[in-house]
Amino acid sequence: xxxxxxxxxxxxxxxxxxxxxxxxxxxxxxxxxxxxxxxxxxxxxxxxxxxxxxxxxxxxxxxxxxxxxxxxxxxxxxxxxxxxx
Amino acid sequence: xxxxxxxxxxxxxxxxxxxxxxxxxxxxxxxxxxxxxxxxxxxxxxxxxxxxxxxxxxxxxxxxxxxxxxxxxxxxxxxxxxxxx
Numbered sequence: 001x002x003x004x005x006x007x008x009x010x011x012x013x014x015x016x017x018x019x020x021x022x023x024x025x026x027x028x029x030x031x032x033x034x035x036x037x038x039x040x041x042x043x044x045x046x047x048x049x050x051x052x053x054x055x056x057x058x059x060x061x062x063x064x065x066x067x068x069x070x071x072x073x074x075x076x077x078x079x080x081x082x083x084x085x
Numbered sequence: 086x087x088x089x090x091x092x093x094x095x096x097x098x099x100x101x102x103x104x105x106x107x108x109x110x111x112x113x114x115x116x117x118x119x120x121x122x123x124x125x126x127x128x129x130x131x132x133x134x135x136x137x138x139x140x141x142x143x144x145x146x147x148x149x150x151x152x153x154x155x156x157x158x159x160x161x162x163x164x165x166x167x168x169x170x
Contacts, residue, residue, distance in 0.1 A: 001120065021125065022128070022152065031147045035086065036131040043107070044093055046121040055118065062116045063152055067107065 002051045004059055007077040008068040009040035040076070043067050051080050087136045089144055092162040093153040108131035128152050132154070136165050 010016045016038045023037040043063075045056065056078065057071045095101045101123045108122040117160065128148075132140065148160045 009127065009129065019128075023165070025151060026147060029151055031143060031151070033133045035133050038129045039092050040127040041128070042094065042125040042127040044094065044123045044125070045102070045119050048118045048120050058116065062111060062114070066110060066114055066116070 002047050003081040004045045004047055004056070005052060005077075005079040005081060006043040006045065006059070006063045006067050006075060007040065007079075008043070008073050009076045010038060011072055011074055014072045014076070039066070040073070051082070056080070088166040089128070089130045089132055089136060089141070089149070090162075090164040090166060091128040091130065091144070091148045092125065092164075093148070093158050094161045096127050096157055096159050099157045108140060126152070136167070139150050141165070148169060 003048070010019075019038040020070060022039060023034060026032075026034050026037070032066075043057075045059065049055075060075070060078055064070055068075050093103075104121070104123040107124065108119060111117075111119050111122070130144065132144075134140075136144075145160070145163055148163060149155055153160050
């Protein structure tokens with residue numbers, strides 16, 4: 001069954017308190033050299049049947065309306081992973 | 086500045102209520118043909134300097150200890166994006 005992976009990130013101009021918290025915690029825990037962290041979401045969708053261009057366009061619409069909040073988030077990538085069991 | 090992208094997903098045996106909620110909402114909103122959804126996290130880390138193997142191993146350790154909860158989550162991928170502004 002093919003899988004479509006949707007990557008969602010906060011828009012660059014939006015403050016990301018989760019990312020900031022991680023960035024602040026890293027040096028405290030001994031991990032230096034990271035100047036910035038941003039946290040987003042990753043969705044794995046198992047698709048029934050073939051992923052045609054039509055299905056992908058449909059999923060892109062779902063990604064921008066349901067999986068992300070278009071006011072504060074961008075869908076940065078939509079990847080198809082074919083040929084899985 | 087190079088960027089390292091860390092992908093974290095709930096372990097396969099762990100229930101994913103967020104993913105289940107999304108999977109249930111999709112058909113209600115007119116998106117059919119998705120059999121399962123799982124929701125994870127995506128972190129973008131801006132790294133100061135070059136991403137050597139040593140830095141990457143260090144970041145992998147950070148990813149498994151700080152960016153994910155190893156009891157319920159897996160770090161499924163660690164990607165390096167070089168040559169960014």
